[in-house]
Amino acid sequence: MRDILRPIYQERASLPNTLSVLYIEKKPDEDAATNLFDAILFIIVKEQDQPLYVKHYRYEDKKAALYVVAENQLKEWMLYGTNSNIFEWITEGLILFDRNEYMARLKDEVRDFPFHERKVKIGTEFAKLIRRYLNGKDFFKQRQYLDAYNHIIHALHHLARLAVIENGFHPEITVWNQVKQIDLQIFKLYEELVTSEESLEKRLELLFLASEFHIYSKTSFGAQHLLELMEEREEWTIDELLFHPGLQSYSIDLPVLLEFLIEKNMIEEITVPTKGPEIFHRRYRIPKKQ
Template sequence: MEHVHTYIENIAKCEDVLSVLAITQPEQNGLFADGAHRIYLVISDRPGANWSTNYFVFAGCPIVEHRFSRWQIERWAMHGLDEQMARLFASARIVHDDGDYMKRKREQLLKLPSHLQKLQICKEYSLFLRFFTEAKELFRKGHILDCFLSLQQSLRRWARLVAYEMNEYPDHSVWMQIKQFDSAVYKLYEELVIGNEPLAKRIELLMIPIEVGLLAKLEPSSQYIIDILGTRNKPWLLSELFRLPQIDGSGIELHLLLDKMVKRSLVQEIILSGAGDYSEKAYLLSD
């Protein structure tokens, strides 16, 4: 362990280094470890690259060092982290902290900004809807094993949705996390995978409570889309919505979600006619 303390002491001497965080179980963060025995996160107050990575061996110990600028940390604190980066900072231990910078910032980093929380809730709900819709169709056709896989995925998306509702990033072990937050959703998953009934019967029994949960979550989970539709009084063309920066690349199953919102009278669907036989769907918030 002496070489570890030497490394920390050496790097802490640099005037531009604000904080150093250490991860001693890098196998839990394989994407960032790349075979190293230790991961260090170094926060620097020096102008330069916002994020750089160095691989080296210090006193016989393979180390990967991720350096982040203070500007990058401030940006993440304002706009939010992705899940993998959130897990990285959550699992790291502060070993040097000039002025308690990271002690103050880490709590902010691991808290979801409201706009990101709404986006992730909407995304997870739309995927919950997609996989449940698939499961219903597969069950109707008698494809039980395929239905089981889709239903399992729908419950996983529900679990991730619950985590985001609790203003938490979903863990790798999301079911252990959800067991604490929502025991009812956990029990549905438990009944699906280890219930005593034959598989087809288990699926049949679970379809109704899962669909009830799906419908109950529709309006609050669609708030991200409702907010976008409410930014103007005239209808939004479907093609316009898909091109919006807030939607493009978001992972939201927009078409499927809008269809469900129309059926539940949250949104009005309008068919706008164009030149010739061309027509396009448009959407407007219901009164």
């Protein structure tokens, strides 16, 4: 398939804007990594009008896809984890063209997993974990067991990703296979939830009891990035936090995380008078050390 695609990638490689070209071929019985295609051409360019450009090809009984991605979009995927395939493509992909060893250095960066990038990912996953977990508990209290199940499955997935990142690895598509090797207790929580013959209500009840320790024991670790950022100033409004460049990956999960950390006395709420009687602005700060 690579030879068939040669004219396509050679044309792209000749352009001065092209940084690197990767070739990813489907492995036997593994369709997910290549989005059900037989081969992927993944091309990184310095810049282009749209962040991502995609084309699909057919050759006899084979399918191929071309992805041309701007460098800033690639960096966003890597930082925020919004493209679950990207790390496998980078680590497993065959380099067909590499201007100034761009991809060779990127492969090293992915393998080394820089500390700052790791902290951002940990904070993001922890924020998602807390929102899903608390939503799941709320639905459970309302006896909305299917909705509770949906949220707790997502919470466990974020807990699994957190464990993988904590151990210095990038989460892959097959994250549960990774977690089975890294943290068997978390894997067993997931396994028990999806395979137990107990009623759904009982499974959820046991899961909430068992997972609470795992979640709360990771609070200081998971909140480290946010707490360190908040130490830069005396106090913050919610708007200042939501739109801080360093917290863009937290998105809608940030307000819930703030409330959770206030309950744990790790963040302090302060009130500022408004023009209205008995109505106050809420602001947030790291508690002052005694």
